[in-house]
Amino acid sequence: MFNSVSALPGAFSAGAATVSEAGLVGMVTLKADLTDKKVAAAVFEVGGAKIPGQRCIEIAPAGAIAWMAPDEVLIVCSHADAPGVVADLDAKLTGTHHLAVNVSDARVVFDIQGPGAREILAKLAPVDLHPDSFQPGELRRTRIAQVAAAFWMTGDDAFRLVTFRSVAQYAFDVLAMSAKPGGEVRYF
Amino acid sequence: MLILTCPNCGLTAEESELAPGGEAHLKRFGPGSEDADFEGYLFQRANPKGVHFERWRHAYGCGKWFLAARCTVTLEVFGTYPAQTTEPPTEIVNKIKAKRPDWSLS
């Protein structure tokens, strides 16, 4: 047996907002025809929420369902549940063209929390993060500095960000750097 | 800065989120075609000074390809449309003609 370990266990930085690694998070990518009722039913039964609208995220009892592309959703769940989510999706979608993959250990998740959270991300991503433009319920796939990432809001002044595990240290460093005291822009 | 609206996810994405894919609406010449046609398909590109139809990919966003009509001189964007379109849509051609009376779809 082996124990799963997240990319940067315990990584934490305090500044204009706190940046912390979220530990092990379950993530399952599902590629399928999202307009297919059978797919919608399978996602609802397995993920616990409906398929979100374009660029949105639905919060589910055990995680969330995120719209990633016209043919792709990301099911966020507990790390231990991810293999079961894949198995359940495969069982419910037998005969329907789809691909369900447990990507939990290919990713790293960070939480950015505090009054400066919007600004910390706005300095790194080509995204309008003004409160009038970005609110909880929306998911944004973009880049932070030089790496691909996706993020959504988990509350006022709180973001959860997913990126590739292979760039975990870079992502943490660039987020922590953006949060450094003295770097406040206070535009929002 | 070039800003394009991705028809796949509806986002207005700036250039740094996008990856260029060269000229759009190329006709493929595959196995069995004439050498000159195959060479043209592989290497000959329009590269106009002015109106151009291009392939773009929303690389850091939804990951999908789409097509765009823009002016290579002014960066004016006439419109974006799905990658599954085999020729420039009439609506976009009309929009270009209204703004560039001397231009015609060759």
Ligand SMILES: [Zn+2]
């Ligand atoms: Zn897109």
